[in-house]
Amino acid sequence: MLSRTIFVLALASFATGTEAYVYAGHLEALAEELDQPVAAAGQLATAFAFTYAITAPLIAGLVAHLGRRPVIVAGLALLGGLNLLAAVSPTFWGLIVIRILCGLTAGLVGPISSIAAAELAPPERRGQAMAIVFGGMTLAFVLGIPVGSAIGDLAGWRGTFVYAGVIAIAAALAIRLVLPAMPGGTRTDRHALSIVRERPVHAHLLLTLVGFASTFTVIAYVGPVVTAITGLTGSGIGVMQMLIGLGSIVGIVVGGRSADRPGAQRVLVLSFLVSAFSLASYSALMSGPGLVASAIASAPVLVMLAVGMVLGASALFTRTPIVQARLLAVTRPEARPVVLALNGSMVFFGQGLGASIGGAAIGLGGIEAIGGAGAAVALVGALLALAASRASACDA
Template identity: 40%
Template sequence: MPFALFALAMINFAVGTQGFAFAGVLSELSRDLGVTIGQAGLIVGASSITFALGAPFAAAAVAQIERRRVIVTGLAALALVNLLCAVAPSFAALTALRIAAGLATAFVGALATVAAASLVAPEKRGRAFAIVMGGLTVAFVLGVPLGSVIGGLYGWRATFAMSAMVCLGSVVLVALTVPAIAPAAGARPRLGDVLGNGRVVRVLMLTLIGFAATFTVVSFVGPVITATTGLTGARIGALQAFIGFGSLVGLALGGIASDRGRGPVAAAVACAAMSLSLLLYWLALSAPHATVPALAMGLLMFAGATALFSLIPLNLAAITLHAGTSAPVALALNGSLVSLGQGLGALLGGALTDAFGAAAMGPGGAVLAGMGFLLALTIARRDAAPAVKLVAAE
């Protein structure tokens, strides 16, 4: 695999780190800026929502511009915005800057995947996507905790300064190692072209359903761990590491399955595994308080993360294959649906908990994952149909 793929992975590492590294210092930030913790949490949503809404339109706007130039410019803007966040004089200014960060991310996010597709042969795209998206996983395993440590030692402003340095390092790495990548020939892609492509829309819906299903429970992972195992404080973070490791394994497995031509079937298997793991959460949360072994919960979180993240390279490869010249917009929309799925899952999990208790989160997510399984089977059958017709004709 070209080294440039690891530079592209660094883009996702930078984006993920700067997007969530400050989450661990929200208490200090809120005290310093004179707002509640709930209000401080709005800066997380400000950038995420801006990215989710803006990514498809940003991708269409820069579709005819050389890829590396857009990536370098966007990362440089992201570095500058995070540096300004470090010296923000008020909460209002910080919120505005996080919105600007979301906009800069919208121009950068999907292009890392688009660039990766152009650097390798089609039969290697699954593994290439796994490498590039692995940067985001490493951000949650390493970058985000590091931001919390630096913020704890030197204050919340230092966390934003660290994020700026990570983004700046990505600028240098991409500029030095990623070749110039010309945009696809043809007319400028439009969002309507993507939404009119049934094959692509089905894969996009699979992304939405998969993340909504998993985040029905994962959004409340801290309380879930405490309720099932009795662990609190820093020990929750140690158990959360199983999610990070599971996501890395899932990306690798999904990439391999995609490159071997087993994408649709592997997606169905992933959704089935996701549904099973969510049902096991129901059993764990139905048990008496703090009676589930920590290792058992860790393995359950590992399995669920493996299933979810295996979908990412599978879906990215399918979108790239079927979207044609509209791939940049389709991939950006896929990223938006990841964020939307996370938000919808959190809303569903909260509503189920309030109405029926925490144990209801698992079955609610399992039902969604089951819908994903049926959709993946539909995609597999439709992909296999042309081959069947060809054999019959011969």
């Protein structure tokens, strides 16, 4: 049986997942107050994500030999403080700097939390343990971000950052109280990053990158997209965001059960095809007769949007446990912190890349173009997953 402490570690990814996009439901209000176009405001996600993507493997390598608990607690406490600072930032560029600092700090939390979970679990349950920790991010979509959107209705977009800061500090306290003292691992040497040259490693890292890039082409702009399709704003958007979280839970369960079974690579291919269908549906709903210019959308439109959101989130999070399990299986123990950090980098680099692609699509074709752009990226992912599947079959 898995230790209950592993479930407490999920608070780390819950806090980081919440703070990463807690303001998304009020992106238009943020952009208006700070005198920025929505596409530019969406680059707050890019600033955080790209910083994490570039620095997390280096940071994880630097702290891999330190005790797990103090590293995670310090990272969460710093994230909390930075979000409280964001709540009082007077300028957009000040927010950009803070989001960059948040990206640096998150490198202390995500990879080390996953490693701690793997070390607490028996070898045959490590994939499930890491899935539970990553599942904290799904809880962020079900609960953390929607509650933040509701708080934003009462306290404005600045209130969402206060909320995120409190969540991170509370997670730091809980982990400090519950997680036992855990020694660090072997000091990671400067050659650890060379592991990325191995085909099974870089092939699966690329799947993570493309998978999150495709989804976040739309999700980085979820507030304006939901408003364009349904007419909903504020807490109404938060309710729709909960569907992303519900789909994520389904995906984590399916992916966790598939990770160590034959046929997992085929599941990866199928998940990308489901993502493409889901993402294309956003553009179809915005461009077709379902487009609502005022009031609230009809029930059929809401149902179609809900189905698309659940399917897309399920597909995305089905991939995560499978990729993590494969990476652990093909990596030597001393390189695992760096490899998991690299996978986390691909998660956030993919999010930032998706936000950039979405911004470009909006600039070229308007908000209704981003679903089609995301679907095209997902189809590239399906081809890459198919190639990885065939390579694994040949290696076997």
